[in-house]
Amino acid sequence: MPYADPVEQLKGRIREVVLGDGEGAVTVGGAAALPFCAFDGELPHRPVIAMEVFDAAPAGWPAALTEALGDVMGDPAAWAKACVEQYGADMVCVQLASTDPNGANASPDDAAATVRSVVDAVSVPVVVYGCGNADKDGEVLKKVAEALSGVRLALGPATEDNYKAITAAALGYGHVVIAETPIDVNMAKQLNILITQMGLDADRIIIDPSTGSVGYGIEYGYTVMERLRLAALVQNDDMTQMPMICNLGKEAWRTKEARAPQDEEPAWGDAHKRGILWEATTAITLALGGADVLIMRHPAAIATVRKAIDGLLSQ
Amino acid sequence: MALTGLDIFKQMPKTNCGDCGVPTCLAFAMKLAQGGAELEQCPHVSEEARAVLGEAATPPMRGVTVGMGENAFTVGEETVLFRHDKTFVNPCAIGASVDSGAGDAELDAMAAAAKAAAFERVQQHLACGFVAVRSTADAARFALAAARVGEASGLPLVLVSEDPEHMTAALDAVGTAHPLICAATADNADAMIALAQKHSCPLVIRAAGLAAVSELTEKAAAAGLKDLIIDSSPATSGVALRDQVFARRAALKGKFAALGYPVIAFPGELAKGDEMLEAVFAAVGVAKYASIIVLSGPEAWRMLPLLVLRQNIYTDPQRPMQAESKVYEIGAPGSDSPFFITTNFSLTYFIVSSEIEASKISARLGVVDSEGLSVLTAWAAGKFVPERIAKFVRDSGVAEVLSHRNVIIPGAVAQISGELDEELDGWNVVVGPYEAADIPAFMKARAG
Ligand code: SF4
Numbered sequence: 001m002p003y004a005d006p007v008e009q010l011k012g013r014i015r016e017v018v019l020g021d022g023e024g025a026v027t028v029g030g031a032a033a034l035p036f037c038a039f040d041g042e043l044p045h046r047p048v049i050a051m052e053v054f055d056a057a058p059a060g061w062p063a064a065l066t067e068a069l070g071d072v073m074g075d076p077a078a079w080a081k082a083c084v085e086q087y088g089a090d091m092v093c094v095q096l097a098s099t100d101p102n103g104a105n106a107s108p109d110d111a112a113a114t115v116r117s118v119v120d121a122v123s124v125p126v127v128v129y130g131c132g133n134a135d136k137d138g139e140v141l142k143k144v145a146e147a148l149s150g151v152r153l154a155l156g157p158a159t160e161d162n163y164k165a166i167t168a169a170a171l172g173y174g175h176v177v178i179a180e181t182p183i184d185v186n187m188a189k190q191l192n193i194l195i196t197q198m199g200l201d202a203d204r205i206i207i208d209p210s211t212g213s214v215g216y217g218i219e220y221g222y223t224v225m226e227r228l229r230l231a232a233l234v235q236n237d238d239m240t241q242m243p244m245i246c247n248l249g250k251e252a253w254r255t256k257e258a259r260a261p262q263d264e265e266p267a268w269g270d271a272h273k274r275g276i277l278w279e280a281t282t283a284i285t286l287a288l289g290g291a292d293v294l295i296m297r298h299p300a301a302i303a304t305v306r307k308a309i310d311g312l313l314s315q
Numbered sequence: 316m317a318l319t320g321l322d323i324f325k326q327m328p329k330t331n332c333g334d335c336g337v338p339t340c341l342a343f344a345m346k347l348a349q350g351g352a353e354l355e356q357c358p359h360v361s362e363e364a365r366a367v368l369g370e371a372a373t374p375p376m377r378g379v380t381v382g383m384g385e386n387a388f389t390v391g392e393e394t395v396l397f398r399h400d401k402t403f404v405n406p407c408a409i410g411a412s413v414d415s416g417a418g419d420a421e422l423d424a425m426a427a428a429a430k431a432a433a434f435e436r437v438q439q440h441l442a443c444g445f446v447a448v449r450s451t452a453d454a455a456r457f458a459l460a461a462a463r464v465g466e467a468s469g470l471p472l473v474l475v476s477e478d479p480e481h482m483t484a485a486l487d488a489v490g491t492a493h494p495l496i497c498a499a500t501a502d503n504a505d506a507m508i509a510l511a512q513k514h515s516c517p518l519v520i521r522a523a524g525l526a527a528v529s530e531l532t533e534k535a536a537a538a539g540l541k542d543l544i545i546d547s548s549p550a551t552s553g554v555a556l557r558d559q560v561f562a563r564r565a566a567l568k569g570k571f572a573a574l575g576y577p578v579i580a581f582p583g584e585l586a587k588g589d590e591m592l593e594a595v596f597a598a599v600g601v602a603k604y605a606s607i608i609v610l611s612g613p614e615a616w617r618m619l620p621l622l623v624l625r626q627n628i629y630t631d632p633q634r635p636m637q638a639e640s641k642v643y644e645i646g647a648p649g650s651d652s653p654f655f656i657t658t659n660f661s662l663t664y665f666i667v668s669s670e671i672e673a674s675k676i677s678a679r680l681g682v683v684d685s686e687g688l689s690v691l692t693a694w695a696a697g698k699f700v701p702e703r704i705a706k707f708v709r710d711s712g713v714a715e716v717l718s719h720r721n722v723i724i725p726g727a728v729a730q731i732s733g734e735l736d737e738e739l740d741g742w743n744v745v746v747g748p749y750e751a752a753d754i755p756a757f758m759k760a761r762a763g
Contacts, residue, residue, distance in 0.1 A: 003526040003571065006564040039557050060673075102756065214620055215436075216669075217662040219627040222602070223399045230397070256669050257619060267434070269615030277591060281598040281620045285628075288602050300591065308595040311552035311585060 008040050012236035014229075014292075015203045016045070017176060017243050019091065020125030021152050026090060028206075028292040029243030034229060035290050036312045047287045047309055049302050050127045050295045051089035052249050053079040055106065055114040056098040062259045064275040068299050076114050077121040084122045087299045088306070093127040094118050095250075099140050100131035108143035115144050119151055127154040127178070127295065129247060138165030145169035154178050154245070154293075157208055160191060167198045178245055180208035183220045185227050189239045196239075206293065207244045213251040213258075213282040221246070225289035246286040249297030252279035276301045284308050318368070320345035326364035327357065334358055375567045376575045378405065379517050379542045381445065381495045381607075382471025388444050390544075390606035391577035396563055402631040407606045408444035409597065409621050411613035412475065412583075415460035416451035422460055426467035429613040434622065437636045437661045441622035443470065443613045447497070450476035454484040462488045473497050473579075473609065477521075479506035490514035495607070497521075497579070498546055504531060508538050517542035519579055524548075525558055525565070529573035536573075543576045544607060552585045552596045559604040577606030594621060601625045638664035640684035642711050646677030650718035653678045653758060655747065656704060657725055658685035658693045666751045667725075674755035676762055681722075683707045690725045701731050705738035723747040 016030040028048060033041035057074040072079040076094065083089040096111045098104040119126050128144055130137030141155045142165055156178025158166040163179065170177045179195055181187035188207055196202050209228060211221030225244060232240040252258050258278035262271045279301040283294045287309065296302050324344035335357045337343040346352040347368075354360060354368055378392035388408045395401045413425040426446060433442035446464050450457040457476060465472045472494035474485045482496060491514075498521035499507035511518035520535060520543050522528045528545050535543055545562065549555035559578055565571035582596035593610065594617045600608045601624050610617060630636050638659045645668055646652075657667045659682045671678050683704055685693035693699035708714075708722060720742045724732060726749035736744045748757045 001571070001573075003529045003565065003573065005525075005561055006569055008564070036553065036556055037560060038553075039561075102753070212662065214627065215623040216665055217627075218624070219398070219630060219632070220662075222628075223397075223632055226397055227399055254669070254673075256672060257623070267431070267615060268619055269617075271616075273591065274616040274619065277594050277617060277620045280591065280595050281624055284595050284598050285602055285624060288599060304589075304591045304595055307589070307592050308552070308599070311592070311596065312556055312599065313553055314551040315553035315557050 005039065010034075010041060010233040012233040012241060014232055014243055015241050017203055017206055019127070019152055019154055019176060021150065024123035024125060025152070026125050031292075032233070034233065035288050038313065038315055043313075045292070046313060047292055047294060048090035049306060050091035050093040050245075050293055051083035051087060051302060052093050052095055052295060052297045053083060053118060054095050054097055055111065056104060058097070061253070062271070062275060063261070064272040065253065065298055077117040080118040080121045084124050087302055089124065089302065091125045091127055091293070092118060092122055093129060093247075093295045095129050096140060097131055099133075099136055101133055101136050103131070108140045111140045112143045112147035115153070116147055119148055119153075125152070125154070127156075127245070127293070129156055129178075129295075132157070134159055134161035138162040141166050142169040145173040145175050148175075149173040152176060154206055156180060156206075156245075157247075158191070158195065160187075160194075163191060163195055164198065167195050167200050170204065171198065171200050176204045176206060178206045178208050179242075180210060183210045183217075183224050185224055185231065185240070188224075188228060189237070192239045192242060202238070202242065205242045207240075207242045208247060209244055211246045211248055211251060211286055213248060213255055214278060214285065215257060216251065216255055218282060218285055222285055222289040225286065225291065229290035243292035244290050245293040245295065246283075246291040247295045248282050248286055249279060249295055252282045253297055276304070280304045280308075318348060320348040323347050323368060326360070326368050328359045328361070330359065332359065373572070374575075375570060376563075376577065377541060377543065379544060379577055381408070381473070381493065381517055383491075383493045386470050387493070388471060393563070393604075393606075394567065396567065398628065399632050402633075403629045405606070406625050406629040407601060407608055408471075409601075409608045409610065409618065409625065410443055410445035410447060410470070410473065411610045412447035412449055412473075413460075413464060414449050414451040415457045417460075419463065422464050423467055425613065426464040429464075429470055430468045432613045432615050432618040434619060436623060436626060438639055439626060441626060443618055445471040445473055445495075445607075446613075447473035447475050447609045448485075450474075450478065450481045450485075454478070454481040457481045458484040458488040461485045461494070465489050465492060465494075471495070473607070477503055479503050479510065482507065482510055486510055486514045486516070490516060493517075495519060495544065497544075499531065499535065501527070501531065504534060508535050508540060511535075511540055511542075512538070517544060519544045519546050520576075521546040521548055525561055525574060529571070532573045532576060544579045545574065545576045546579050546581075549585070552582070552599060555580060555585060555596075556599060556603055559600070563604045578604060579607040579609065580605035581609050583609070583611040590617070597621050598624055602628055635687040636661035637687040638682050640682050640707070642713050643668060643680045643682060644677075645671045645680055646675075648677040648679050650716060652676075653723060653761065654681065654713060654717060654719075654721065655679070655723045656681040656683055656708070658683055658688060658690050658699050660685065660687050660689045660693070663689045667754065670751045670754040671758070674758040676758045678758070679713060679717075681707060681711060681713065690727045694728045694731070699728065701735040701738045704731075704735055708739060708742070721745050725749075
């Protein structure tokens with residue numbers, strides 16, 4: 001029996017979601033095949049990388065990061081410019097970490113001013129992540145949505161506790177919602193249903209399925225993503241057909257393996273390369289799981305993952 | 316479809332003669348069903364039964380063992396495309412290559428680094444799986460280099476050369492160690508197949524594209540070889556991924572026997588000297604169907620993330636990894652250091668211990684056997700309840716090393732604190748943070 005390529009055509013298709021406005025707009029999603037399986041069906045948009053910018057200079061980062069990023073770390077607009085101009089980021093992701101009520105507790109107005117400064121500094125789409133406190137994120141993202149009306153930000157994470165506030169803000173001011181659920185296919189579907197029931201078009205939702213990094217539960221996130229993508233493409237399940245985003249930079253860089261200097265863990269080898277690789281292997285695994293947007297931190301990890309995506313798409 | 320042991324048993328002679336090495340036909344049938352035996356091992360099976368069982372009894376993907384003794388590895392025998400369908404079976408082997416033309420000192424250093432690339436994680440031993448020696452000088456040097464790194468590292472060998480003369484020399488030196496011969500091609504197939512037969516070694520079949528590979532595996536199979544590994548010599552990582560997906564689909568879904576073999580990958584050749592990119596391509600292979608991954612070097616900075624990723628991808632998705640139940644010392648705790656408890660779900664353990672570590676305050680972490688469940692799930696399932704926790708604390712002997720009697724429980728199970736207080740006579744139960752991320756702040760506040 002001669003060999004024939006076992007191509008598999010699938011029924012479903014991922015929705016296309018447009019982020020940003022004007023000439024800088026970027027479309028994500030659209031896949032009619034499993035990740036990088038262009039031999040099965042059309043993959044109109046490659047996975048993109050949104051590089052992180054923090055609203056205040058982060059403390060306690062390992063040398064691999066602080067040496068690479070240098071003095072832009074205290075200046076969100078300059079940092080965002082560097083992301084795009086120096087490191088070729090497709091998008092910028094503003095992490096509003098300092099709005100955390102258990103931390104600096106920056107106000108919604110401060111947050112909106114930070115996002116405004118980033119949007120003004122770059123022409124690429126901007127993703128905005130709150131600090132993870134549901135109530136505070138609801139207040140903050142509402143203010144951000146209002147201040148940046150019409151620029152089509154991606155706002156998240158909207159969870160089952162605050163999706164109403166964030167969805168209302170996205171509806172009112174023309175943005176996209178990032179719907180986050182804790183590593184669970186059915187919860188992801190359910191939140192998408194609740195958000196669309198509020199009147200937001202399904203092509204203005206991105207799924208954040210939650211993820212761990214390599215060594216810290218990546219297999220759970222990876223498998224939930226594979227299952228979501230199979231539900232979308234094989235079963236043609238409408239409420240799973242959104243693009244996916246993974247907020248992985250913070251997961252990779254909080255692991256001991258990415259952070260420990262070589263003198264603390266001599267058996268683990270070069271700390272710089274190890275840290276960068278921890279982020280890069282996490283990112284590529286999630287891209288294989290179906291991530292359409294990868295939120296990343298280290299310039300060298302970003303450059304490597306971009307090359308890897310180029311390589312995987314050259315078939 | 317795979318047959319069950321009972322389906323197979325119906326076709327067996329049922330004489331229980333034991334010639335197969337197993338006492339009964341039923342036991343043999345069971346072994347066969349699990350892929351642990353081959354039909355040929357029963358000399359008495361009828362032609363008719365052979366026809367019925369032959370196809371069904373052959374696993375869709377061959378298992379292939381490389382090396383000898385405790386460091387030998389087996390790859391293949393995979394049964395699914397997605398890990399949520401069923402656990403992946405044999406973790407891919409990840410190893411590194413060295414050139415035979417390198418100096419002895421370089422060979423020794425490489426072998427030592429390969430041997431040193433070993434880590435303990437969640438009660439599993441993760442290690443560099445093999446050393447691949449590429450012939451870059453003459454045949455005699457290839458043989459010497461292979462013997463030298465094989466001996467120094469103690470690891471299985473992959474012998475990389477397409478020149479049968481070089482391979483002959485190397486196999487004469489190390490053939491008894493069951494190395495992987497890499498590779499047979501359309502040009503050298505007869506000679507390489509003969510060498511694999513002579514030394515009973517597994518053989519890589521290399522050709523451009525899966526169609527050419529399958530022609531060559533059929534040729535090798537017709538010559539009686541079974542332990543084959545395939546290499547479709549992809550030009551890009553995208554083609555490598557495509558071929559790996561197609562080969563696995565063809566083998567598992569299409570029952571296409573000519574591709575029912577594990578795949579070997581050389582990510583360094585696709586990354587063209589970029590060692591970070593090479594490692595990322597290797598990660599693609601870990602998730603998507605490479606069974607043997609040859610890196611250009613064995614350093615810990617690249618071995619560790621790849622081996623840990625492999626551990627993650629190959630775990631049983633139904634049965635979470637478990638940390639050993641005991642009291643862990645984080646930093647250098649003294650008698651007055653804080654004492655936390657949590658469950659033995661590996662992820663819970665990792666996250667809690669890394670947050671404690673991030674606080675830069677030494678502490679002890681008691682990991683209670685909760686059958687691998689996370690805190691809330693374990694509590695709901697009755698596996699992380701006062702009785703069990705109290706027993707753990709008492710049996711651990713931690714009281715003898717502590718000058719205080721404060722036990723910090725996860726904030727998520729604050730409701731058990733009263734009952735635990737009663738169970739643990741003389742102890743004071745402290746409710747810790749709900750989220751692990753808040754542990755450093757909690758510890759700093761307590762330390763004043
Ligand atoms: S050799 Fe064959 S007949 Fe004899 S016990 Fe084994 S399976 Fe049964």
